[in-house]
Amino acid sequence: MLQIQSLTRRFGERTAVNEVSLSIPAGQMVGVIGRSGAGKSTLLRMLNRLTEPSSGRILHDGMDVTALKGQALRDWRTRCAMIFQQFNLVQRLDVLTNVLVGRLNHRPLISSLLGRFTAAERAMALEALDRFDLADQALQRADTLSGGQQQRVAIARALMQQPRVILADEPIASLDPRNAKVVMDALRDVNKRDGLTVLVNLHHLDTAREYCDRIVAMQAGRVMFDGTPAELTAEKVREIYGVDEAEFHEQAEEAVRPKHTVAA
Amino acid sequence: MSAAFHTDISPVVATGEAAFQAARQQRRLATLVAIAVLVPCLLLAGWVSEAWPSTIWAGLPRIGEYFWRILPSLSLDHLFGGTKTEGSLAFWFYRAPEWLWLLFETANMAALATLMGSAVSLVLAFPAARNLSPSPLIYQLTRRGLEALRTVPEIVYALIFVWAFGVGALAGILAIALHTAGANGKLFAEAIENTDLGAWDGVRSAGGSWALACRYAILPQVLPNLISYFLLRFEVNIRSASVVGFVGAGGIGAELYQVISFNYYEEISAIILLIILAVASIDLLSERLRHAIIGRLGGPA
Amino acid sequence: MSASIETWRARLPAAFGATRAQVMTRRLGWTAFLLWLAAVLWWFDFTPVRLWNGLSGLGVIIVMMIPPSPGELWVEILKGIAESVAMAFLGTFLSATVAIPLGFLGAGNVVTATLLRFSIRRVFDGFRGVDQLIWALAFVRAVGLGPLAGVLAIFTADIAVLAKLYAEAIENVERRQSEGVIAAGGSKLAALRFGVLPQVLPVMLAQALYFFESNTRSAAILGVVGAGGIGLQIAERIRVRHWDEVAFIIILMIITVGVIDWISGKVRRKLIGERGRQPV
Numbered sequence: 001m002l003q004i005q006s007l008t009r010r011f012g013e014r015t016a017v018n019e020v021s022l023s024i025p026a027g028q029m030v031g032v033i034g035r036s037g038a039g040k041s042t043l044l045r046m047l048n049r050l051t052e053p054s055s056g057r058i059l060h061d062g063m064d065v066t067a068l069k070g071q072a073l074r075d076w077r078t079r080c081a082m083i084f085q086q087f088n089l090v091q092r093l094d095v096l097t098n099v100l101v102g103r104l105n106h107r108p109l110i111s112s113l114l115g116r117f118t119a120a121e122r123a124m125a126l127e128a129l130d131r132f133d134l135a136d137q138a139l140q141r142a143d144t145l146s147g148g149q150q151q152r153v154a155i156a157r158a159l160m161q162q163p164r165v166i167l168a169d170e171p172i173a174s175l176d177p178r179n180a181k182v183v184m185d186a187l188r189d190v191n192k193r194d195g196l197t198v199l200v201n202l203h204h205l206d207t208a209r210e211y212c213d214r215i216v217a218m219q220a221g222r223v224m225f226d227g228t229p230a231e232l233t234a235e236k237v238r239e240i241y242g243v244d245e246a247e248f249h250e251q252a253e254e255a256v257r258p259k260h261t262v263a264a
Numbered sequence: 265m266s267a268a269f270h271t272d273i274s275p276v277v278a279t280g281e282a283a284f285q286a287a288r289q290q291r292r293l294a295t296l297v298a299i300a301v302l303v304p305c306l307l308l309a310g311w312v313s314e315a316w317p318s319t320i321w322a323g324l325p326r327i328g329e330y331f332w333r334i335l336p337s338l339s340l341d342h343l344f345g346g347t348k349t350e351g352s353l354a355f356w357f358y359r360a361p362e363w364l365w366l367l368f369e370t371a372n373m374a375a376l377a378t379l380m381g382s383a384v385s386l387v388l389a390f391p392a393a394r395n396l397s398p399s400p401l402i403y404q405l406t407r408r409g410l411e412a413l414r415t416v417p418e419i420v421y422a423l424i425f426v427w428a429f430g431v432g433a434l435a436g437i438l439a440i441a442l443h444t445a446g447a448n449g450k451l452f453a454e455a456i457e458n459t460d461l462g463a464w465d466g467v468r469s470a471g472g473s474w475a476l477a478c479r480y481a482i483l484p485q486v487l488p489n490l491i492s493y494f495l496l497r498f499e500v501n502i503r504s505a506s507v508v509g510f511v512g513a514g515g516i517g518a519e520l521y522q523v524i525s526f527n528y529y530e531e532i533s534a535i536i537l538l539i540i541l542a543v544a545s546i547d548l549l550s551e552r553l554r555h556a557i558i559g560r561l562g563g564p565a
Numbered sequence: 566m567s568a569s570i571e572t573w574r575a576r577l578p579a580a581f582g583a584t585r586a587q588v589m590t591r592r593l594g595w596t597a598f599l600l601w602l603a604a605v606l607w608w609f610d611f612t613p614v615r616l617w618n619g620l621s622g623l624g625v626i627i628v629m630m631i632p633p634s635p636g637e638l639w640v641e642i643l644k645g646i647a648e649s650v651a652m653a654f655l656g657t658f659l660s661a662t663v664a665i666p667l668g669f670l671g672a673g674n675v676v677t678a679t680l681l682r683f684s685i686r687r688v689f690d691g692f693r694g695v696d697q698l699i700w701a702l703a704f705v706r707a708v709g710l711g712p713l714a715g716v717l718a719i720f721t722a723d724i725a726v727l728a729k730l731y732a733e734a735i736e737n738v739e740r741r742q743s744e745g746v747i748a749a750g751g752s753k754l755a756a757l758r759f760g761v762l763p764q765v766l767p768v769m770l771a772q773a774l775y776f777f778e779s780n781t782r783s784a785a786i787l788g789v790v791g792a793g794g795i796g797l798q799i800a801e802r803i804r805v806r807h808w809d810e811v812a813f814i815i816i817l818m819i820i821t822v823g824v825i826d827w828i829s830g831k832v833r834r835k836l837i838g839e840r841g842r843q844p845v
Contacts, residue, residue, distance in 0.1 A: 050465060050469055078471035086462050088463055090467070091484075104467070109476070122573070123573045126576075135577065309654040310651075313648055313651040313715070314711055314793075315713045315716045417782060417785065425623070433608075434611060434615065510698060514609070524702050540695060542694075
């Protein structure tokens with residue numbers, strides 16, 4: 001059970017996330033939707049503690065995540081794996097090492113610094129890659145892979161962490177529709193087969209409706225809607241965002257597009 | 265321009281002409297100001313450094329004579345004669361084995377100093393990179409520290425270290441290494457500041473510690489740059505290592521200082537030629553290596 | 566789990582570490598490197614005792630440096646600083662002036678004789694291999710102790726590099742402008758004056774200023790071999806172990822270099838900025 005209690009983050013004058021409270025049972029697949037700048041990204045980054053909350057609390061199975069420091073914080077990060085819009089792989093390293101990065105926190109520092117991974121860890125990484133049909137690319141450099149492949153490598157890395165929660169920040173915004181489907185299917189697969197809690201930021205309502213058990217809609221840092229996909233009707237969308245669904249998509253697409261260029 | 269031409273000039277042309285004249289006047293003024301600053305500066309500099317045209321003029325014959333005497337007196341007939349034959353190459357380079365050994369020592373000094381200094385800068389560059397530094401205080405401390413190390417010239421370090429560590433290559437190596445740590449530390453830190461932080465977030469979000477994120481997310485990105493800077497610094501340090509001997513800090517410098525001080529004219533040119541050849545061949549080698557590495561690891565990001 | 570290790574090792578052996586040959590070459594490389602390291606450390610006498618003694622000696626020196634003091638002969642120190650800056654200024658000015666015609670000679674746009682250019686470039690490179698201190702020492706023997714030797718050393722050491730940079734700047738010039746001058750009936754000299762010079766002059770000036778900055782650093786040490794400037798003062802004070810005065814001079818040197826960098830950087834930015842504003 002992941003509990004978020006009046007979580008707030010301010011950047012100077014601007015409040016990116018404003019008093020967000022959510023309670024997510026284990027094994028749920030939650031889609032967070034909203035325009036760019038609605039605070040979805042900041043919310044997810046706070047859960048992983050890549051961004052520090054200004055106030056509020058995060059509890060995971062009763063443990064206060066917001067108070068963690070040092071090794072305990074790194075252990076928490078291992079348990080809630082993160083997936084990014086730009087994949088955030090180490091482009092110059094091979095795919096296998098990128099996946100093994102997911103094991104770094106599980107092993108002694110010196111052998112990690114030297115890059116000495118055990119045979120068992122390598123086999124485990126290959127298995128994770130194989131699950132997404134990427135075992136044959138294991139020894140290629142990450143930057144030789146397509147965007148869709150890179151995102152699947154990122155999911156394999158996340159699985160290596162043996163996490164309880166997966167946070168996916170706009171995982172398909174930089175991908176074409178075909179690759180987007182493959183990646184979303186992969187996320188659904190880890191949710192259903194491994195029983196992991198998945199929180200995924202999306203700007204596309206249809207994708208959210210198709211894949212998620214529950215949808216949280218954000219606007220200007222606040223949660224405006226929290227319910228099942230069936231409850232998020234066209235009228236509801238108009239009520240929250242003041243535009244109809246087609247216009248909403250157009251604006252959202254526009255907002256994520258400039259970031260595409262970085263992927264190259 | 266005739267008056268008749270002026271009468272049928274359009275107002276647009278007139279304003280254009282006025283703007284052109286104004287711009288031209290401004291440029292003239294700038295030139296005048298530049299001259300007005302430059303000339304007194306030059307006069308002042310000439311006065312302080314005792315370098316008047318007259319003294320330079322008077323010095324020219326002596327310079328000419330000096331460099332003329334440095335040149336070897338080679339004769340075509342005996343060019344390939346033995347070490348005892350005057351006018352032969354062997355006579356000019358009669359102490360070549362000794363000098364080559366000293367050059368070898370100099371090159372090793374430079375290599376060791378570059379290695380030691382760069383190792384220090386590699387450790388300090390991560391906290392000295394603005395985007396990764398654990399805290400602003402640590403950033404300021406390491407960055408300013410590197411700057412201080414870099415600003416003091418090698419030869420000043422060498423002068424002090426000769427007192428502390430005694431005469432010999434050890435003092436020279438430490439002096440060059442210290443300056444290298446500062447110079448490369450700044451370059452390394454700047455390379456790190458230009459990296460893409462996506463990979464950093466990736467490693468950190470997977471539970472990697474600061475050190476591991478430096479190792480896995482940043483190092484692979486900057487490695488080609490760092491190796492390139494390392495080799496460039498090695499080229500610079502060869503030159504430095506050839507002169508720290510002037511103050512007793514090892515290498516070929518001590519020998520060169522002696523032959524210049526005692527006016528062993530022909531030996532001066534012989535040693536300098538050897539230094540030029542050594543520096544040039546090492547430059548060439550290092551350039552090849554740099555290109556090979558960039559080819560293998562991919563160009564600097 | 567071990568079963569899956571075996572399956573994967575069979576399917577992708579390269580993922581489980583390097584081949585025997587790779588391991589051998591890697592080991593060989595490391596062994597050679599470590600042997601070299603051990604050899605040079607032994608050769609240059611990096612013994613713990615010597616390092617320890619040296620570091621404690623250094624500690625004593627640093628303690629004696631605090632607080633830095635100008636000493637009694639502080640006028641000489643100020644004079645030395647002024648001399649260093651003057652040497653750097655004059656040396657740079659002279660080499661920048663002489664480098665202009667040499668740059669035109671070295672540029673491919675102007676001189677087309679490849680062999681001549683190639684040999685000129687080689688000579689330039691040769692000059693670059695000789696450190697400024699060597700030139701300074703030679704000029705001290707030629708014209709005597711004093712700042713004149715320093716000026717000449719800076720001049721000689723820089724001229725080749727500056728000429729090379731100028732040649733490159735001239736080669737990068739846009740040809741359209743000089744072609745325009747010739748098309749308008751200008752002579753070849755007029756093409757240089759109105760077509761090339763306006764384009765390269767700001768670049769040349771900026772480079773000369775850059776050299777002035779770096780020469781201020783080197784002019785500070787030429788005195789060590791008797792070529793004038795603050796280097797002489799610092800060498801003398803180290804000889805008589807007036808460490809507090811040494812520290813004072815080092816701090817003064819750092820400040821001077823900083824001030825010169827600041828001024829010259831401002832002027833350089835202005836020059837390049839002006840160039841940016843010129844319509845192309």
